[in-house]
Structure formats: structure tokens, C-alpha cells
Amino acid sequence: MSSLLTVSQSPHIHTGDDTKKLMRGVIIALIPAFIASVYYFGWGALIVTATSVLSCIFFEYVIQKYLIRGPVTITDGSAIVTGLLLAFNLPSNLPVHIIIIGALVAIGIGKMSFGGLGNNPFNPALVGRVFLLISFPVQMTTWPVPSGFKTGYADAVTGATPLGVLKEGIRNGEQVSQLMNQIPDHMQMFYGHMGGSMGEVAALALLIGFVYMLVKKIITWHIPVAVTGSIALFTGILWLINPEKNADPLFHLLTGGVMLGAIFMATDYVTSPMVPKAMIIYGIGIGVITVIIRVYGAYPEGVSFAILIMNAFVPLMNAWIKPKRFGEEVKNG
Amino acid sequence: MSHTILLTVIVLGSVGLAAAVILYFVSQKFKVYEDPRIDIIQEALPGANCGGCGFTGCRNFAEALVKADTLDGLNCPVGGATVMADVAKILGKEAVVSEPLVAVVRCQGSYEHRPRTSAYDGVKECRIAHLLYGGETDCHYGCLGYGDCVEACQFGAMYMDEKTGLPVVIDEKCVACGACVKACPRNIIELRKKFKKDRKIYVSCVNCDRGGPARKACKVACIACNKCFNVCKFGAITIQNNLAYIDSFKCTLCRKCVTECPTSAIVELNFPPRKAEEEAVKETLTQK
Amino acid sequence: MLKTFPRGGVHPPENKLTAGNPIEILPPPETVVIPVTQHLGKPAVATVNKGDKVLVGQLIARAEGFVSANIHSSVSGTVSRIDTVTDISGYKQTCIIIDVSGDEWLSDIDRSPDIITEIKHSPEEIIQKCLDCGIVGLGGATFPTHVKLKVPAGKKCNLLIINGVECEPWLTSDHRLMLEKGEEIITGARIMMRALGVTKAIIGIENNKPDAIAHLSRLLNGANDISVQGLKVKYPQGGEKQLIKALTGREVPSGGLPIDVGVVVQNAGTAYAVYEAVQKNKPLFERVVTVTGKSLSKPGNFLVRVGTPVAKLIEAAGGLPENTGKIISGGPMMGKALANLQTPVVKGTSGIVVFPAEESQRPQVGPCIRCSKCVSACPMGLEPYLLMSLAEKGLFERMKAEKVTDCIECGSCSYICPAHRPLLDYIRLGKTTLFKMMREKSVK
Structure with missing residues (x-):
């Protein structure tokens, strides 16, 4: 025998699943919703997602490499997931610099300040999202109307979300049945044809992701x-x-x-x-x-x-x- | 505007005042009497909270000192004789001088001396490797080399020698708190009497195998040949379980056993280069 | 609906390569190294000296104390020395080393191939036979069988379970034994039923061994004292507590033993050993060992004398492959990795698994992502992630409060952890430290 025998504690086998694979599974599960949001929000969805994901990876890399000076773990995929989820929680016409600020808050404050993956008490993407919601209330609540690639990124037509219509209407003393006429019907909402954050509208696409994650035991x-x-x-x-x-x-x-x-x-x-x-x-x-x-x-x-x-x-x-x-x-x- | 400011000041001020009054009375009511000497002694102690005295932290040790009738058996290894003398003065009790000690690693099984016979894969902690098996070499008693002792040392008095894979004690920094002794799952580290100029003579081996297998596993293992035992005039050496041991409190540092040892398992440290043997004896006599 | 235990568990790939290989008899080697500790409990005390001539089956070390077991020579020859040798524990233990000459058996061992199904012995005689013949649990824990067959005062036993689950991947020794020695196993079960004074026994077998289930059912031929129960495949079904839960729904209380719920569990291999001891007067000195691994050219099941070095077994299975990285004694979930090929086979050795180098290294450990997979995999309802972090911090008393002592060390948590965290390593550390602390306390 050429080399020494390895001795380690049992068990000596493993499922083969690792953190990277799990994160990849979540990313795959998010794809249907991503396709739906591109379909409804066109360029906006693409730009917001790309900006968010890239800046999340960038900030994680910079913080791990230059601030913590520890090992860089951007390949585990958790930054990509955070970036995707942050993007899905934003309106598709949000200015790029705001998205970058959101990514910095999500990764920097939401995740890294607690010690990185596994140690953060709050969902990083939501920390970023809520920070933006409070800091930029106007931009964060200006929802583009689904119009696919017909309109550009900055000049998207905006309107209220069904929930916004409902809240505003009830506050003004209107009846729910009247308000329902101003918003899409349930079937349209199920497919995602309504205003809202770019990733949250398409219930059908999200459910497909859910089933995938259940089957894969994620x-x-x-x-x-x-x-x-x-x-x-x-x-x-x-x-x-x-x-x-x-x-x-x-x-x-x-x-x-x-x-x-x-x-x-x-x-x-x-x-x-x-x-x-x-x-x-x-x-x-x-x-x-x-x-x-x-x-x-x-x-x-x-x-x-x-x-x-x-x-x-x-x-x-x-x-x-x-x-x-x-x-x-x-x-x- | 000024009205608002005034109101704010009045409200906050009165709340603060009320709270202060309540706090004062509550603290008076629930006051626990504590011997004031405990605080004074705690001040005098080094405050390392290392547990070397056998108590959890300096505060507990201070309480024990105040309660104790004599200071016998109570010792702060970090502060040593000077601190214990101060404590004795504060308490008006007699100081009991205990011998200063130092930690000694009793293994020379470096990479060079002990060939590796298997590869350990797992958590690099001695306490976990020790649970699994005898270790990467055929010596199942010696140092595993994952540095639990170094990790346990709060005083920066230990480091791992990368060349040998063994821990090293920095004598000047060691306060003999015994944390490393507890951390070592194989009882390799021992607290021994601290001699002048950090001179040391000790059997640097804990292998209890018979001579043959011990020697085969490690070139510098103690093979219990009895040579050191026979040469020692002071009864400091005992042989048990195929292993020689030198009692540091009986040893006179005559260095005779060192030259006798056929495997160099007995180590001498910090001695001047060897002179003629007679002179060496003289030196030990003057030291006494 | 097939039965299984409800909580936790994992499904490692079965890899039962040798399920179709009949048991081959391995001739005795030139020398055997027989450890005096092959069981749970006190080491046996050697009764032979250097230079003594011994026969196959002769007592060479006597049980010391209640929980201990006799050790018999597995070969005929001369005791060359009594020395410390590294055994399966990874440490040096006292062993009796015998140079083999010929193969001469003690004359009172019945070597005829006839199967004796008639049970003539009283319960006391059966227990005495088990003690005399050094029978221990062959499933892996090697707990002395005579102790298990003696129902403690105040406890009642009403069911015997024969464990034919063999949930460890790769291993097939019990499977082969059930196929080839079915009649003997059933008789062995009946012998133990008499010793325990019970009228019912269940043989639990996972349904990945349909041939064994069918064979034993046919042999039983509708007998109403013993039944065969197929079980849904899930690891660790072979754990006593899991098997009892799966078969009867009874739950052994935390810190308790199977007898607390009126059950005694014995391995199928043990049943065979009991049969041989009681009916054939044959002490336990050989056993079936699966030698397997994808890189081996002739994996198989071998009847091996205790004390045979592992190297001989691998030789019989086609020799040690070039790129071997790890050799495991036992199954890959709970077995011990060997540092040395000269390690002897003992009573508890159920298999030898050879892994190539590329499958031998643990992957890099990542941070815990709190996915809770370990919690859902734990068959004992523990929280491995928490236990590990407590052990890292040295908070052993808190581990006790979190029931770490209930851990059966099945390895499901480490197996499933996506961050490859050494959960079981630390849990073991906590367990052993706690047991040590408890012992020290009881001494005081």
C-alpha cells in the first residue's frame, strides 16, 4: 500500500448534499417566478435582478476579503439567493443606486455584521427591503403596471397594487365590492397580472417553486x-x-x-x-x-x-x- | 416653543428624580452584607480568573481566603509568593509559601522521532482524536499534536512547534494554573517544581508499553531499562508501568540520570554546557 | 402498509453487493490474536500461559464479574505470548497470541451437520451454556447474552425480538445466515424464548431481503409462537429501541432498557450462536463476516475464526486494492475505521468495508445553516446541532439536560448535514465526558 490508511469517526458516508446544492435548489425553485416577472415587467425585472444579485455577491466578497479578512465563500450560493430574494421584493422600476444600497444593507448589516451565513437572526433580503421601504418610501411604493417589454425601465407606467387600492378605498369609506371592480379578478391575480414587487405577483410560478423544493426535500x-x-x-x-x-x-x-x-x-x-x-x-x-x-x-x-x-x-x-x-x-x- | 422645552425638562427631570429616590431606597432595603476584605483581596489578586487556584474565578478565591482559618493549601499560582504574602498581610494571617511550579510537556515524539502509521481525518482537537483511537503513530500514549493545551492556555505561555508538531511551554510566561494539564486528554503535561534559571530534568515520555514496542513506535521513548533508577542517589526516580518518573521535589538536578539514559528520554534543559562531573556535583551542593 | 419506526431516520444507499454470495469457510491463519475484551463489560482474565497447548474451543480467558464473557481459542496450537496489541478499539489491549498447528477441535463439540430442533435444556441450563460458551450480542454492541437472558427481578418479559434488520449499508452477514441457517436461527430463538419464559417471538427483517423473509416464513410453516415481520427500509431500524417501536409500538423510556417494556432483542446471528452453544456445545469462536467494497475483486461473506487479522480477510476477497484509503470494521454508518491491517477479527466484527482513497476523506466543514435536517433525521428526537455547539463550548451539564445520553450514535445527523459538520464527533465527546463525570461522582 502506498499511502497511510485514513482513520476517522463514523459515519463514513454522506448524502452528498451540501450547502451549495441546497442553495442551487432554491435558485432553481425561484426560476419560474423570475420568468413570470420578466414576462410581466420586462426590462425592469432583468435590470433589478441583475443589479441586486451582482451587488450582493460583490458586497459579500469585499466584506469577507477586506473587512473580515477571512475565507471568501461567495461560491456557496447564499449571496445569490439573498440577491434574488431582495430583487423579488422590489418594484421593477427602482433606480439602480437604491438597489445597490439595499444590497449593501442586506449583506452588510443583515448578514455579515452577525458573522455571515448561519448567524444572522433576521432574513437579510428582508432587512434590505424594509430598510429601503423606510428610507425611500416614495420610490418603494411606486408600482409599475405589468406591461412586459412594451415600456422601458425608467418610463414604466405605474399604478396602485390591489392591496393599496383596498386600503385607500376602505379608508375613504368605500365598499369592498365596489373596490373589487377596480382590481384584476382572482384568476388574473393567480397568474400574476397585477402591480406589485417584481417577484411576488405570480402565485402560480411561486407554487411551482414550492412543489419543486418539497420534492427535492429542501x-x-x-x-x-x-x-x-x-x-x-x-x-x-x-x-x-x-x-x-x-x-x-x-x-x-x-x-x-x-x-x-x-x-x-x-x-x-x-x-x-x-x-x-x-x-x-x-x-x-x-x-x-x-x-x-x-x-x-x-x-x-x-x-x-x-x-x-x-x-x-x-x-x-x-x-x-x-x-x-x-x-x-x-x-x- | 420655549414652553415645550420647559415642560420636557420638568417631566424628564421629575421622572429621573423619582427613579433615583426609588433606586436608593430599594438598594438600602436589599443590601447584602459582604465582608469588605473580599473586595480588597480581590484587588490584590491578579484578576486573571484562570481557575488555577481551584476556584471559579478570583472573586470566589477571595471569598474562600477570607473564610479560611489558615492559608495552608490556598495558593494563587499566577501571583505566586508575593501576592500570597500581600493577602496574608491584609488578612493578618500567616503566609504559607508554596513552591512555584511550571508546566512541562513530557513527550518528545516529534515527526522525526515517531513515524506516522495512519492518517487522522476529523476534528483537529486532541480530546476528539483521543476518543477515536491511539493516534497517527504507534505510540498510543504520546502527544496527539492538535494543540488543545495551547488553546486552553490563557497566558500565551504555550505554542505549537511547527517543526516537531509538539507544544512548547514558555517558562517565563507560565503561571502553572494547570489549565493545560486539564486540557490534555493523555495527561502528558505535568506541573513540576520550578528550579533556578528554569533548569529542568524530567523523563520526557509517558509511554507505558514494553521497551520493544515503545522503542519501535518512537526513537526517544522510555523503555524502563532501570538505568536511571539505579544511578539516582536521592530516591527521586520511580519505575512503574514500564515508565520511569522523576519526582521534581526530590530531584537535586545532579544530571547523572541524563547521561545514563540510552534513549535520551530524560531531558535536561537550561543547564550550562557540561563540565567535568565532579564540578557538577559541587554545583548542586552549593545550590542546596 | 409495512411497519417502520416513526421518527427520524435516513436512507443511505444500500450497496448490498454480497447479498448473493454464499458463506465461504475461511481456513484458520498461521497466527491468531485473540483480545480478552471482545464484549461490553469487564475484560476476561487469561487462563492460559505462554507455551500452553490449546485446542479449538478451549477456554483461554474467563469472564470476570457479572457483565463479562468467556473467551475461547479459535484454533489449535501453542500460546506464543500474551501481549498488548492494537485491537478494534484503536488502543492496545491485552491479547492472547496463538501459533496455529493443525485444526484439532475439543471432542465435546458436536461437529455433525445434523440439525437438532428438540430443546431439552432448562432455562437455567441455557443461560449457563451461553455464559460458558462466551455468547455475546453479534449485532455490534457485543453485550453478553447470558446477562440479557436473565430477566431482572421485578421486570417481566413477554416478547422476544430477533433482529434480522441489518440496516447498515453494505453488510450482508445476517442476511446470508438467515438464508443458509434459517432452521438453526429459529431453533435458537425458541431456546432463548424458553430461557426468557416467553411464548411469543417476532423476527424483524427489512423488506430489502424478501428472500430471507420468504425462507423463514416457509420454515416456520404457520407456527404460532414465532412470526416474521417485514419492515420498511429505513436506517437505523436495527437499533433496539427503533426496532421495538417499529414492531410493537412500545417506546423504551429515556435511559431505560428494552426489558422495561417487556421486550428482549437478540440479533439473528446471536440466535445462531445460541443454537450452536446449546445444541452443539460449540463456543463462540467463529462468525460470519462480510468483506466488501466496490474496489474489491471478490467481495463475499466468510466464516472466520476470531483473531484472524483483517489482512487475511481482504486477501480472501481478492487482495487489497491499489487505491485503498479506508478500511472500516463494521458498517459505514457506525463502524470503526482501522489504522492497521493486522487488527484481529473479534466476536462483534460484522463486516469489513474497503473504501477507495477518494471516498475516504471528509469534505470541508462549513458553517451551520440551521437547516434543521439533523433534527428531523435524529431517531431519538434530539437536536444534534445544539448538542454539538454545547460540546464545543464545554457545556456538558447542559448537554445532559438536552438528553445527549439517549443518543444511540447511529450517525444519521452527520450523514445528512449539508455543511458536513462533525456532529457525532462532538456528541460522542459530550457523552463520554458526561459518563466519566457521572462515574467520578458515583465513586465519591
Whole structure:
């Protein structure tokens, strides 16, 4: 024998799955939604996505190489995922410099300041998004109307989102049934034909990504089902109480960032709980807070805030909610 | 405008005042009596919180010192005799001088001396490799070389020698807190009496195998040949489990055993170059 | 719906290359090295001295204390020395080294090929036979069988489970044994049932061995005392607690033993050894070992004398391949990597797996991305990621509160971790440190 035998602890085999492959899986799952947003928002979608992804990778590289002076891990794909998710949460006509600021905040403050991948308490993309929402409220709430490649990047025609129409209308004392005439019907919303952040509109495309991730065992069903289920239940109760003041549950599920949030943002490994039981509580928390913000809050949309708020509770849930241990409760038959 | 400022100042000021008053009374009410000497002694201690005294941190040690009837058995290895004398003065008790110690690594199994017979792949920590198997060489007693001791040392008194793959103690920095002794899963590091000029004589091996296999695994292993035992006039050397051991408190640094050792397992350090043997004996006598 | 255990588990590729290879008998080597510790518990004490002549099956080391096992010579020859040799534990242990001459067996061992199914012995006699013949659990844990067959006072046993799961990838020794020695295994099970005083036994077999399930079912021929139960393939189904849960739904309490739920689990190989000990008066000195690996030219299942160096087995399987990087004693999930080819086969050696160099190195460790895959893979409902970070920080008392002592070291967490974190390495560190602390406390 030419070389020495290797000795290591068991197990001696591995699934072969690694962080890189998981991240690649998430990126693949995001492709349908990306195609949909390019279809609806044309050049804007391409420019916003490219800017966001490239600047996320750039900032991660610069920070790791020159600030932390540690190993550079941009190849693990987590910066690409953050960049994509940040882009999906932005309007497709957002000026490039704002996107770059968002990427810097997402990577620099949201991720690297806590020690990089695996250590950040809050979803980096959402940190970037909310930072921009508060800093540039006008640009961040000017939504282009879906028009494909017919209009350019800067001169896109803008309009309100369905949620914005609803909030504004109810504030002015209008009836929900009247407001529904001003917005696309549910089927159109399901395909994504409405104003909104570039990646969140196409529920169908996002669901395809969800199924892919379930099949590939990248995520479990717990969080998305808990989020959408609790939103449907909560808004359903409100709708039954007063259908003229409150929109129906399906409307709430298909509008805004619910689908994107429930499937891609809330399921972020790092910032979601470890135990299925806690995942469900976390999902319900997101759903309830989202509805509270939408119905009673000042903002028309609240998924981002809801996820960030629940992110803050994750360490607590991990400490308190334990998986059911084998042999904990003995029931013998 | 000025009205608003005035109001703000009044409100905040009164809130602050009220809080201060409450805090004062609460702290009076819940005051716990503590011997003031504890604070004074803690000041006198080095404050390294290394645990070398056997207590968790200097504060606990200070409390133990105040409570203790005699200072016997209580020693701060970091501060040494001077600090313990100060403490004794504060407490009005008699100082008990304990011998200064220093950590010694009892293994010479460098890359050169111990051939590698397998390749370890896993967490580079001695405590984990030790759980798995005897190590990359055929000596299952010696240093694993992943530096748990260096990691444990809070005083920067240890480093890994890249050429040999073994840890080295910097005598001037070592305070004999014993953290490395605890960190080593193989009990290779020992606290030994600190002699003048950091002179040392010790058996630098912990291999308990019979001579043959021990020698085969490592060129400088102790083979328990009894030569050192026979030459020692002071009864400082014992042989147990195929291994010689020199008691540093009985050793007089006569250096006779060093020349006897056929495998160079006994090490002498920081001595002047060898003179004639008689002179060496004289020197040890004057030292005594 | 096939049964399996509900929580956790993984599906490593099975790679049962040798499932179709009949058991070959490997002749005794020139020298054997027989460790006095081949079981869980106290080392046996050597009863022979240098220069003594021994026969096959002769007692050479006597059990010391209650949890211990006798050791018998696997060859005939002369004791050349008693020395410390590196064994499967990775450390040097006392071993009896015998130079082989001829193959002369003790005369009271029944070497005839007849199968004796009639059980004449009383429970006490059976337990005594197991003790005399040095029978230990052959699944890997090597717990002395006579101890397991003695139901402690105050406990009641109502079910015997024969573990034919063999959930470790690559290994096929139990599979072959069930196919070729089915009748003996069933008799062995009945012997143990008598010793335990139970009327029911279940043989649990994963359904990746349909031939073994069919063969044993046919042999049982509708007998109502023993049943064969097929199980859905999932690792670590061969773990005692998982198997009991899968077959009966009973859950062994944390820190408890199977007997706490009225069950005793014995490996299929053990059942065969018990049969041989009780019916044929044959001590445990040989066993079936799977020697396998993609790079081996003739992988197979061999009946090997205890004390044979691993090098001999690899020779029998076609010789050591050029690019070998790792040799594992046991399966790839729980087996130990060997540092030395001269390591002897012991009673607990179920297989030898040879890995080429490119599959021997662990990939680079990344940061924990908190994907919670380890939590969902853990069959004991523990949180490996948390246990690892606690062990790194030396917080062993907190690990105890997180039930680290329940860990069965199946390796599912490390197997599935996408960041290749050495979860089990640290969990083991925590476990051993805790057990050491507990021992020190009890001494005080």
C-alpha cells in the first residue's frame, strides 16, 4: 500500500448534499417566478435582478476579503439567493443606486455584521427591503403596471397594487365590492397580472417553486402551510363578519407578498425555527401579524414586517420548544 | 416653543428624580452584607480568573481566603509568593509559601522521532482524536499534536512547534494554573517544581508499553531499562508501568540520570554546557 | 402498509453487493490474536500461559464479574505470548497470541451437520451454556447474552425480538445466515424464548431481503409462537429501541432498557450462536463476516475464526486494492475505521468495508445553516446541532439536560448535514465526558 490508511469517526458516508446544492435548489425553485416577472415587467425585472444579485455577491466578497479578512465563500450560493430574494421584493422600476444600497444593507448589516451565513437572526433580503421601504418610501411604493417589454425601465407606467387600492378605498369609506371592480379578478391575480414587487405577483410560478423544493426535500411543508393557513383562517373570519369592510381570504392569499413570503422568505433556514412544532407556531405568527398590519395597520402590506418580527422570536422558540424525545412519554400497549 | 422645552425638562427631570429616590431606597432595603476584605483581596489578586487556584474565578478565591482559618493549601499560582504574602498581610494571617511550579510537556515524539502509521481525518482537537483511537503513530500514549493545551492556555505561555508538531511551554510566561494539564486528554503535561534559571530534568515520555514496542513506535521513548533508577542517589526516580518518573521535589538536578539514559528520554534543559562531573556535583551542593 | 419506526431516520444507499454470495469457510491463519475484551463489560482474565497447548474451543480467558464473557481459542496450537496489541478499539489491549498447528477441535463439540430442533435444556441450563460458551450480542454492541437472558427481578418479559434488520449499508452477514441457517436461527430463538419464559417471538427483517423473509416464513410453516415481520427500509431500524417501536409500538423510556417494556432483542446471528452453544456445545469462536467494497475483486461473506487479522480477510476477497484509503470494521454508518491491517477479527466484527482513497476523506466543514435536517433525521428526537455547539463550548451539564445520553450514535445527523459538520464527533465527546463525570461522582 502506498499511502497511510485514513482513520476517522463514523459515519463514513454522506448524502452528498451540501450547502451549495441546497442553495442551487432554491435558485432553481425561484426560476419560474423570475420568468413570470420578466414576462410581466420586462426590462425592469432583468435590470433589478441583475443589479441586486451582482451587488450582493460583490458586497459579500469585499466584506469577507477586506473587512473580515477571512475565507471568501461567495461560491456557496447564499449571496445569490439573498440577491434574488431582495430583487423579488422590489418594484421593477427602482433606480439602480437604491438597489445597490439595499444590497449593501442586506449583506452588510443583515448578514455579515452577525458573522455571515448561519448567524444572522433576521432574513437579510428582508432587512434590505424594509430598510429601503423606510428610507425611500416614495420610490418603494411606486408600482409599475405589468406591461412586459412594451415600456422601458425608467418610463414604466405605474399604478396602485390591489392591496393599496383596498386600503385607500376602505379608508375613504368605500365598499369592498365596489373596490373589487377596480382590481384584476382572482384568476388574473393567480397568474400574476397585477402591480406589485417584481417577484411576488405570480402565485402560480411561486407554487411551482414550492412543489419543486418539497420534492427535492429542501424545505418542509410546515411553515408555508402554517402561514397561508392562518392568513386564510383569520381573513376568512373577518370576511364572514363583514364582507363589505373586509376582502375575501383568497384575495389576501394572492395579493402582496404572501406567497413569496410564505414559500421563500419565511422558510429561510437560518432565520426559521429548528423543530416542526415551532415552525408551525412561527408560521401562524407570521400569518396573524400580516393580517393585523393589512387590516388595522398603516401599511397596506405587512408580510415583510411580520416575518422580521417572528424572526426575532426564533432563538426563543429554539430554546423553549424541543422535539418530542424518544421515550419521553411512555405509553405501552 | 420655549414652553415645550420647559415642560420636557420638568417631566424628564421629575421622572429621573423619582427613579433615583426609588433606586436608593430599594438598594438600602436589599443590601447584602459582604465582608469588605473580599473586595480588597480581590484587588490584590491578579484578576486573571484562570481557575488555577481551584476556584471559579478570583472573586470566589477571595471569598474562600477570607473564610479560611489558615492559608495552608490556598495558593494563587499566577501571583505566586508575593501576592500570597500581600493577602496574608491584609488578612493578618500567616503566609504559607508554596513552591512555584511550571508546566512541562513530557513527550518528545516529534515527526522525526515517531513515524506516522495512519492518517487522522476529523476534528483537529486532541480530546476528539483521543476518543477515536491511539493516534497517527504507534505510540498510543504520546502527544496527539492538535494543540488543545495551547488553546486552553490563557497566558500565551504555550505554542505549537511547527517543526516537531509538539507544544512548547514558555517558562517565563507560565503561571502553572494547570489549565493545560486539564486540557490534555493523555495527561502528558505535568506541573513540576520550578528550579533556578528554569533548569529542568524530567523523563520526557509517558509511554507505558514494553521497551520493544515503545522503542519501535518512537526513537526517544522510555523503555524502563532501570538505568536511571539505579544511578539516582536521592530516591527521586520511580519505575512503574514500564515508565520511569522523576519526582521534581526530590530531584537535586545532579544530571547523572541524563547521561545514563540510552534513549535520551530524560531531558535536561537550561543547564550550562557540561563540565567535568565532579564540578557538577559541587554545583548542586552549593545550590542546596 | 409495512411497519417502520416513526421518527427520524435516513436512507443511505444500500450497496448490498454480497447479498448473493454464499458463506465461504475461511481456513484458520498461521497466527491468531485473540483480545480478552471482545464484549461490553469487564475484560476476561487469561487462563492460559505462554507455551500452553490449546485446542479449538478451549477456554483461554474467563469472564470476570457479572457483565463479562468467556473467551475461547479459535484454533489449535501453542500460546506464543500474551501481549498488548492494537485491537478494534484503536488502543492496545491485552491479547492472547496463538501459533496455529493443525485444526484439532475439543471432542465435546458436536461437529455433525445434523440439525437438532428438540430443546431439552432448562432455562437455567441455557443461560449457563451461553455464559460458558462466551455468547455475546453479534449485532455490534457485543453485550453478553447470558446477562440479557436473565430477566431482572421485578421486570417481566413477554416478547422476544430477533433482529434480522441489518440496516447498515453494505453488510450482508445476517442476511446470508438467515438464508443458509434459517432452521438453526429459529431453533435458537425458541431456546432463548424458553430461557426468557416467553411464548411469543417476532423476527424483524427489512423488506430489502424478501428472500430471507420468504425462507423463514416457509420454515416456520404457520407456527404460532414465532412470526416474521417485514419492515420498511429505513436506517437505523436495527437499533433496539427503533426496532421495538417499529414492531410493537412500545417506546423504551429515556435511559431505560428494552426489558422495561417487556421486550428482549437478540440479533439473528446471536440466535445462531445460541443454537450452536446449546445444541452443539460449540463456543463462540467463529462468525460470519462480510468483506466488501466496490474496489474489491471478490467481495463475499466468510466464516472466520476470531483473531484472524483483517489482512487475511481482504486477501480472501481478492487482495487489497491499489487505491485503498479506508478500511472500516463494521458498517459505514457506525463502524470503526482501522489504522492497521493486522487488527484481529473479534466476536462483534460484522463486516469489513474497503473504501477507495477518494471516498475516504471528509469534505470541508462549513458553517451551520440551521437547516434543521439533523433534527428531523435524529431517531431519538434530539437536536444534534445544539448538542454539538454545547460540546464545543464545554457545556456538558447542559448537554445532559438536552438528553445527549439517549443518543444511540447511529450517525444519521452527520450523514445528512449539508455543511458536513462533525456532529457525532462532538456528541460522542459530550457523552463520554458526561459518563466519566457521572462515574467520578458515583465513586465519591
